[in-house]
Amino acid sequence: MAELKKSLGLPSLIALGVAGVVGSSWIYTSSTFFADLGAGGMILGLLAGAALAACVALAYGELTSAIPRAGGEVVWGYAALGRSAGFATGWFHIGAYIASLSFYVTALGTLLAKYIPAMSEIPLYTVAGEAVTLPVLAVGVVLALAVFALNWFGVSLGAQIQVALFAVMILIGVVLVGAALVVGEPSNLWPMWTPEQSPAESTLRMVVPGITYVVGFSLVAVLAEESSLKPHQVGRAVVLTVAVAAAFYTAVLLATAYVVPWEDVAGMELGTIDAFTAAGMPVLGFAAFLISVLGLVTSFIGLFVASSRVVLALSRARLLPAGLAHIDERSGVPRRALLFVLAATLGLGWLGPGAIVWFLDAGGVFLGIVWLLVVIAKYRMPRRYPGLEYGYRARPAFLPALGAIGAVLVIAFALIPQTGMSLIWPEEYILLAAWAVLGAILFLITPAPKDREGAFRDLLGPHAEMLLAARREPAGRESATRG
Template identity: 75%
Template sequence: MAELKKTLGLPSLIALGVAGVVGSSWIYTSSQFFADVGAGGMIIGLLVGAALAACVALAYGELTSAVPRAGGEIVWGYTALGRTAGFATGWFHIGAYISSLAFYITAFGTLLGKYVPAMADIPLYSVGGEAVTLPVLAVGIALAILVFALNWFGVSLGAQLQVGLFAVMIAIGTVLVVVAAVHGTPSNLFPLWTADQQPFLSVVRMVVPGITYVVGFSLVAVLAEESSLPAAKVGRAVVLTVACAAAFYTAVLLATAYVVPWEDVAKMKLGTIDAFTQAGFPLLGLGAFLIGALGLVTSFIGLFVASSRVVLALARARLLPHGLSVVEEKSGVPRRALVFVFAITVVLGLLGPGAIVWFLDAGGVFLGIVWLLVVIAKYRMPKRFPGLEYAYRARPQWLPAVGALGALAVIVCTVFPIPGVDIALKWPQEYIILAAWVLLGVVFFAFSPRPKDREAVFREVTGPLADTFEAARKKPRG
């Protein structure tokens, strides 16, 4: 069976990992976060969340360097923990990725509506209290078609566009930071909280959103099979992605709170966009808007290609219909998986933001489960395959466990309401979605046919690494 082509270099991996989750909402919702948790709560909470994510990323980097196979987490869960864990990892991963993609169907037009009033014309229907208009839907579906077309002939074309768009975002962000440093004052930033805001609780409330801001490192692991880099560099790229994403967010948010008093920003509607406009730099306000718009496009590109590889990995393991594992011989593209992801994205996207936001919130729990399983697989893998070689190792080895505890805390705080920590799921819609996705997964897994030739499936899941796994299994520890 054909394999994916190795066409991604370091710039492509970093651009897909960082820009693949930058998104747009943080640019204009920074005003609401400043109002709720203060500049200190948003920025410090984001950094704490990034630190926890980095601990998990160490496990990802280590496993990626040893097993650079499409679908990353599914392959690790399958090989280290068994078929059930492999399915759970992939199932929750799809839930998180697809919900984000579906949200972007209407998010792009909604963002444009902040500058183009016509986006609000011709309402078609309303779901969850949010109207879905024809222009918004048309723009979103056009974006989905464009991204689908970019990936039809190979990941490299979309990756090249991703690198270019990411470079533009970095350039704009750099200008924002420089202008803020020259024209802003420390008094705009300090104190970091108002008198009625509680520093500790505000930081805690921002940790979960902060984690979600830097989850792009998982995209690098999912796409590792298509990397042309040595295994050690791919492992380092996973961890580097977290650092790059955290640095970008922090720099732009600090610039936002420094160029004008952050307490004034908290009263605005469009966060960074309004902050620079009010500071006397309307072109930079437009630049901030472009970061949001481009971030939405790059997120769609990154998550779309990654979702297709997750589907591919599950199909290789016979946990989805095996036909979805077909890779075209000439192009090296899993086109059936691309069609599958495109169809689900558009269908769910038709629900509009009022309903999809419920899926997004539940997606935080899904990611927490995936991270927890990956860290467990990281510690289990050497016991099952003692001879497996790692080109990159987490140092110290206990740090990924800290990330796992953070992932567990995310799950607990999101599912069970905790006084003072306002991050729990909304009752009853989001709890229904969470329960329904879990139940659907249980039913799907229970009725999925068990393969008769498990060794053949194992070899397809691991691909060219099958012999390496076999030798690693037999080699004694020590």
């Protein structure tokens, strides 16, 4: 069976992991967060959320260093917790990724409409109160097809473009920070809360959104099989991704609150964009807008390629049709999985932001479930495979458990009403339940492979023999190859 080609170096992994989830909305919604939480609440809460996410990333880094195989979470869940857990991690992960990709189909054109009024012309139809126009839909379809074409012949070309776009984003961020230091004043930033805002409460309210800002480390793990780095280096790259993402967000947000009084930014419509424009630097305001555009494009690139690798892993384990696991021998690309992701993205993307936002919100719950399962697998793996070697270990060992608390908070804040991040009733609760039920039905009607050890070997690839040799079956429990 053909294998994926190892063509991703450290810059590519970091760019895919960080720029793959930076997105765009945080640039222009910073004004809303400043108004609700204060500059201090948003920035400190984001850092606290990033710290919890880093605890989860430690589990990812440890498992990636031991088993750097495409699909990451699917592989670890299957090996450590059994077939059902492997399916659950992959199914919820696909839900989260496809939700974001489908949203981006119309989000790019909607974002461009802020500077190009023609994007809002020629309405085609309305779904959930949101009109979808021909230019917006056309831009989204072109983006999806372009990213698909980039990855058809190999991941390296798309990764190179990702690195270049990420470098531009970093450069713009550095220029924004430098300009803020020259033009701004400390008094614009301080005090970081209004008298009506509680510093502690405001910071805590931002922790859960902050966790979702730095989820790109999972992309590094999903793509680990295609890395040219040594396993322990890939494990460290997973954790490094969180630090780079948090530093980027923090630097730009601090610049936003420093260049003009952050209380003024709180009353603006487009956050960072308006802040630099109001400071007399409209060119830098447009540059901030470019960060949001580039962030959306790079997120699409990263999530598209990662989604196909999750599909690949599920197919290798016979949890999806085995034909989707086919890898082109010449290019080393899972082309059928790419086609699957393209079809799913366009199949949902035409619905527009009014409907897709339901999927996007539910995607946060999906990620929380995946993170929780990964942390459980991290602690379960040494017991099931005591001879397994790790190139990177989480230290102290209890930190990933703190990350699991963060994952539970993400789920709870979405499911409990009136938390500020609650799902919309009843649409998003119905969608969440429907995706879970659909997954359960699909799992139950998918027969377990007759050759379960063969499926295990296909999923684990060259790591299968190592795990089988390291395995110690607990009394009364099935092995991963039979679970």
